Amino acid sequence: MVTFNILVAVALLYVAVLFGVAFYAERRAALGFGGWLHSPIVYTLSLSIYCTAWTFYGAVGYAARSGVEFVTIYLGPTLVMVGWWWVLRRLVRIGRSQRITSIADLISSRFGKSTSLGVIVTLLAVVATTPYIALQLQSVTLSFAVFSNAGGQAWGHEELNGAAIVVAIGLATFTVFFGTRNLDANERHHGIVMAIAVEAVVKLVALLAVGIFVVWGIAGGPAQMLQQIDASPISHWEQDGSRWIGLIFVSGAAFICLPRMFQVLVVENVDERHLNIAGWAFPTYLFLMSLFVVPIAVVGLNLMPAGANPDLFVLTIPLSQGRDGLAMVSFLGGFSSATSMVIVSTIALSTMVSNHIVLPVWLSAHKGQGAKVSGDVRSVILRSRRISIAAVLTLGYLYYRISGGGTALAAIGLVSFSGVVQIFPVLLGGIFWRGATRIGAAMGLLTGFAVWGWTLFLPSFGDGAIISHAAMQHGPFGIVWLRPDALFGIDGMDPLVHGIMWSMILNTLVFFIGSIFSFPTPLERLQGAQFVNVFDYSVGSARWRSSVAGAEDLLIMSQRILGGNEAQALFQREAKSQGKAGYLPDVTSDFIERLERELAGSVGAATAHAMIGQLTEGSSVSVEDLIAVADEAAQILEYSNRLEAKSAEQEQTARALRDANEKLTALSVQKDAFLSQISHELRTPMTSIRSFSEILRDGETTAAQQGHYAGIIHDETLRLTRLLDDLLDLSVLANGQVTLQDQNGNLRDLIDRAVDVAGGDGDGMRILRDRSGENFVLHTDLDRLGQVFINLITNARKYCDAKSPMLKIKVGLVAGQHVVDFIDNGTGIQVGNQQMIFEKFSRVADQSKAGGAGLGLAICREIMQRLGGQISYLPGQGGAAFRVVLPNNKPLSNQ
Amino acid sequence: MTGRNPQGVFLERRAYHKRRMRDLARAVPIIGAVLISIPLLWPQGDDGVTNSTAIVYVFGVWIVLIALAALISRVVQSDEPPAAPAEER
Numbered sequence: 001m002v003t004f005n006i007l008v009a010v011a012l013l014y015v016a017v018l019f020g021v022a023f024y025a026e027r028r029a030a031l032g033f034g035g036w037l038h039s040p041i042v043y044t045l046s047l048s049i050y051c052t053a054w055t056f057y058g059a060v061g062y063a064a065r066s067g068v069e070f071v072t073i074y075l076g077p078t079l080v081m082v083g084w085w086w087v088l089r090r091l092v093r094i095g096r097s098q099r100i101t102s103i104a105d106l107i108s109s110r111f112g113k114s115t116s117l118g119v120i121v122t123l124l125a126v127v128a129t130t131p132y133i134a135l136q137l138q139s140v141t142l143s144f145a146v147f148s149n150a151g152g153q154a155w156g157h158e159e160l161n162g163a164a165i166v167v168a169i170g171l172a173t174f175t176v177f178f179g180t181r182n183l184d185a186n187e188r189h190h191g192i193v194m195a196i197a198v199e200a201v202v203k204l205v206a207l208l209a210v211g212i213f214v215v216w217g218i219a220g221g222p223a224q225m226l227q228q229i230d231a232s233p234i235s236h237w238e239q240d241g242s243r244w245i246g247l248i249f250v251s252g253a254a255f256i257c258l259p260r261m262f263q264v265l266v267v268e269n270v271d272e273r274h275l276n277i278a279g280w281a282f283p284t285y286l287f288l289m290s291l292f293v294v295p296i297a298v299v300g301l302n303l304m305p306a307g308a309n310p311d312l313f314v315l316t317i318p319l320s321q322g323r324d325g326l327a328m329v330s331f332l333g334g335f336s337s338a339t340s341m342v343i344v345s346t347i348a349l350s351t352m353v354s355n356h357i358v359l360p361v362w363l364s365a366h367k368g369q370g371a372k373v374s375g376d377v378r379s380v381i382l383r384s385r386r387i388s389i390a391a392v393l394t395l396g397y398l399y400y401r402i403s404g405g406g407t408a409l410a411a412i413g414l415v416s417f418s419g420v421v422q423i424f425p426v427l428l429g430g431i432f433w434r435g436a437t438r439i440g441a442a443m444g445l446l447t448g449f450a451v452w453g454w455t456l457f458l459p460s461f462g463d464g465a466i467i468s469h470a471a472m473q474h475g476p477f478g479i480v481w482l483r484p485d486a487l488f489g490i491d492g493m494d495p496l497v498h499g500i501m502w503s504m505i506l507n508t509l510v511f512f513i514g515s516i517f518s519f520p521t522p523l524e525r526l527q528g529a530q531f532v533n534v535f536d537y538s539v540g541s542a543r544w545r546s547s548v549a550g551a552e553d554l555l556i557m558s559q560r561i562l563g564g565n566e567a568q569a570l571f572q573r574e575a576k577s578q579g580k581a582g583y584l585p586d587v588t589s590d591f592i593e594r595l596e597r598e599l600a601g602s603v604g605a606a607t608a609h610a611m612i613g614q615l616t617e618g619s620s621v622s623v624e625d626l627i628a629v630a631d632e633a634a635q636i637l638e639y640s641n642r643l644e645a646k647s648a649e650q651e652q653t654a655r656a657l658r659d660a661n662e663k664l665t666a667l668s669v670q671k672d673a674f675l676s677q678i679s680h681e682l683r684t685p686m687t688s689i690r691s692f693s694e695i696l697r698d699g700e701t702t703a704a705q706q707g708h709y710a711g712i713i714h715d716e717t718l719r720l721t722r723l724l725d726d727l728l729d730l731s732v733l734a735n736g737q738v739t740l741q742d743q744n745g746n747l748r749d750l751i752d753r754a755v756d757v758a759g760g761d762g763d764g765m766r767i768l769r770d771r772s773g774e775n776f777v778l779h780t781d782l783d784r785l786g787q788v789f790i791n792l793i794t795n796a797r798k799y800c801d802a803k804s805p806m807l808k809i810k811v812g813l814v815a816g817q818h819v820v821d822f823i824d825n826g827t828g829i830q831v832g833n834q835q836m837i838f839e840k841f842s843r844v845a846d847q848s849k850a851g852g853a854g855l856g857l858a859i860c861r862e863i864m865q866r867l868g869g870q871i872s873y874l875p876g877q878g879g880a881a882f883r884v885v886l887p888n889n890k891p892l893s894n895q
Numbered sequence: 896m897t898g899r900n901p902q903g904v905f906l907e908r909r910a911y912h913k914r915r916m917r918d919l920a921r922a923v924p925i926i927g928a929v930l931i932s933i934p935l936l937w938p939q940g941d942d943g944v945t946n947s948t949a950i951v952y953v954f955g956v957w958i959v960l961i962a963l964a965a966l967i968s969r970v971v972q973s974d975e976p977p978a979a980p981a982e983e984r
Contacts, residue, residue: 067946067949068946068949068950068953071953075931075953075957078927078957078960079924079927079928079931079960080924081964082923082924082927082960082961082963082964083920083921083923083924083925083927084920085917085920085921085971086921086924226947226950226951227947229945229946229947229950230945230946230947234946235945235946236939236940236941236943236944236945236946237934237937237939237943237944237945237946237948237949238939238940238943239934239935239939241935244932244934244935245932245935248928248931276968276971277968279964279967279968280961280962280964280965280968283957283960283961283964284961287954287957287958287961291954294946294950
């Protein structure tokens with residue numbers, strides 16, 4: 001006999017294995033070995049979250065009550081999958097080209113990146129999904145109860161509720177851990193996808209095992225099984241035609257519209273060609289999942305005592321036959337179904353809530369405030385996702401408690417389906433009909449939502465629970481035409497079919513009429529053309545006017561969303577493709593468009609558009625753009641694009657040449673300036689040395705005066721020596737005649753020393769450090785590296801013009817290399833000068849307090865090059881910032 | 896008429912065939928919907944069709960749909976354009 005404790009132990013072990021699988025997959029993906037993660041098999045298996053605990057346990061109960069009708073729930077998705085060429089192919093292509101993060105994002109993006117539509121769809125999804133999550137919690141707790149009852153301990157309400165809480169907390173932990181680890185630019189979760197693929201196999205194997213046991217072990221073979229079916233209470237075909245058609249429609253539409261299905265179908269899709277395989281492989285999966293449902297139901301009806309809950313036959317039949325191992329496998333199957341559904345649902349919902357509700361509110365609350373800390377938006381998103389995951393599960397749990405966890409809950413599955421299906425008309429209209437408008441979509445969605453709420457959702461709480469008994473019987477305020485189960489006085493239909501029919505008809509009608517009589521904004525029309533014609537041209541989306549936004553402002557904004565390192569890498573890549581060095585590419589409309597799309601992958605289209613819009617000031621779409629897109633001769637556009645690509649290359653070369661030329665001109669000017677500067681620098685000390693030595697030679701001085709004058713002469717010679725040393729050092733470095741010494745040492749000690757030499761902390765400037773991050777061993781020429789640090793700190797002391805100067809020394813890891821950033825809080829260096837400061841003889845301003853000849857940074861650069869590292873100016877940090885890329889810990893080749 | 900350039904005919908046929916397979920891909924869900932609706936025409940109740948027959952029919956249709964989809968996926972696969980380079984990362 002399986003004791004309850006063993007069961008709990010097995011369940012925990014299973015969860016631990018899932019953690020392991022998810023963790024391993026994340027690691028592999030992070031290291032770039034994720035090839036097998038991207039196989040069509042994993043994609044197909046991940047789609048199986050369609051089969052929840054409701055279908056795992058409930059399908060058998062459904063079959064025991066109403067015969068073959070259960071199969072409609074699987075036939076709808078089968079038709080959608082085998083017809084992938086129609087809708088799914090289009091959705092996946094749009095999802096990839098527009099970087100869609102959720103179904104709310106798709107609708108919002110299609111209708112002019114509208115925030116309000118995002119909110120409507122998000123709310124609809126949360127309301128419709130919550131009962132469904134409650135259903136999963138219920139099924140897991142019930143299956144625990146079956147085992148504890150079999151072990152002799154009958155579970156009461158309290159134990160059930162306790163188990164539900166534990167399960168909810170466990171699921172929240174798993175989801176937060178793997179669902180919000182990072183803010184991926186395309187919102188994919190390799191660990192979770194892998195874990196649900198494993199769960200898909202477990203639940204299929206479990207149901208097949210029980211089915212095979214029932215058919216061959218109990219009934220005695222397929223032929224006998226069919227005979228038994230015909231002798232059972234569900235022997236004959238008695239199918240209500242409207243339910244048959246209605247349920248196939250609802251399940252097919254829900255298959256696309258359910259937030260969790262959209263997540264795995266579109267968002268997590270890594271390759272469009274996977275649809276091709278999934279088009280037949282997933283129907284096969286569904287086929288196998290439903291193959292043994294009726295046999296299990298019939299055998300259960302024969303074997304089990306009257307009044308046994310048919311929803312749990314999958315568990316109770318093996319238990320009653322003494323097959324504890326099989327029951328255990330079956331339990332794991334049900335457990336898998338419930339957990340994978342809840343995990344993906346909560347991720348999808350939390351993405352929607354954070355991108356479409358929390359973020360717009362946060363942004364409008366913080367509008368115009370100066371504090372733009374790198375990564376602040378990103379941390380808001382991650383935190384709001386974590387909180388919304390917990391909130392969604394709490395809602396599910398509350399719903400489970402309030403509804404009492406009885407059979408009322410089982411009926412909610414289809415009600416929940418029909419709720420999300422309200423998105424279906426707008427979705428289809430959005431991707432097939434260019435005339436669909438935002439106003440029409442919002443009106444249609446709200447109408448469908450209202451009709452569904454009135455006819456299906458509110459009555460599902462029970463007669464008299466929310467809608468009064470009188471209103472159910474005679475309509476609200478005695479208006480018979482508004483009776484929840486007989487709108488417009490049409491009586492006698494199946495309530496579910498009635499609700500679905502009216503909500504769909506009214507929803508579609510209002511959407512259609514609203515679209516026809518409203519006029520879309522330019523952005524809506526552009527997006528509409530992009531979505532509907534996604535296969536014709538994937539280029540030419542909403543073009544930003546060559547704008548006033550500076551590259552540095554854009555970088556600051558991107559850093560807020562993506563975090564410092566990722567944003568800098570993105571900008572660096574872009575600058576490189578334009579043939580420029582550094583972090584700031586030219587702001588072309590192409591670049592802004594690409595950037596917006598990249599950001600949309602993290603925060604959704606509406607928010608990304610709004611944030612970029614704030615910077616570029618003004619509308620993105622011009623009449624010319626509209627004409628270009630609407631132009632029948634899109635081929636001309638295509639051709640000119642190709643020409644553009646060719647000329648872009650030449651432009652790149654030209655730009656590089658122009659840059660070089662500018663640099664040369666500036667350098668020659670600076671060289672002249674330097675020559676006069678250096679003669680000045682040499683002459684000043686010389687003059688004072690000469691005049692003071694003349695005074696000394698002529699005598700007639702007191703001893704005190706002699707000492708004073710000699711001191712001045714000494715100081716001036718020191719200054720001369722220092723200047724000559726610098727010049728010598730630079731020429732030695734530049735000619736590669738320097739000998740480097742390999743040394744081992746701790747970075748923290750090195751920085752300590754540099755700070756001390758450069759005047760210490762406090763004393764006019766505060767130095768902020770992260771000492772724990774600096775604690776690692778370096779293998780390089782430490783004296784030379786220290787020289788660079790000292791130079792940077794001294795520079796900050798000299799040039800930082802803030803009231804209370806502050807220098808932040810930050811150690812990090814970028815692209816596998818250790819970097820040390822020196823960031824002060826002064827005004828920084830102007831964009832035009834950022835290229836120049838590392839050149840010899842350059843000094844940004846003629847500040848006399850500089851006291852050097854402008855050789856410091858040039859020496860730093862030479863040193864870093866010799867060491868195999870790098871030093872560069874880091875724009876967009878709110879002050880002057882230098883990044884030192886430390887050399888790799890390899891032995892130095894002495895040059 | 897077509898004898899002069901056999902190679903051209905061969906290529907032409909392949910392209911033509913591919914087009915028709917796409918038509919089939921579009922038609923499969925429609926075929927499926929029709930086949931699945933047929934049971935609604937059956938006589939109901941105790942003198943009608945038994946559920947064992949219904950099950951065999953429904954699952955039979957299911958297998959046919961899967962087989963058709965698998966067949967199409969073999970043919971259509973090759974002409975799917977690879978994703979635009981900008982999207983590959």
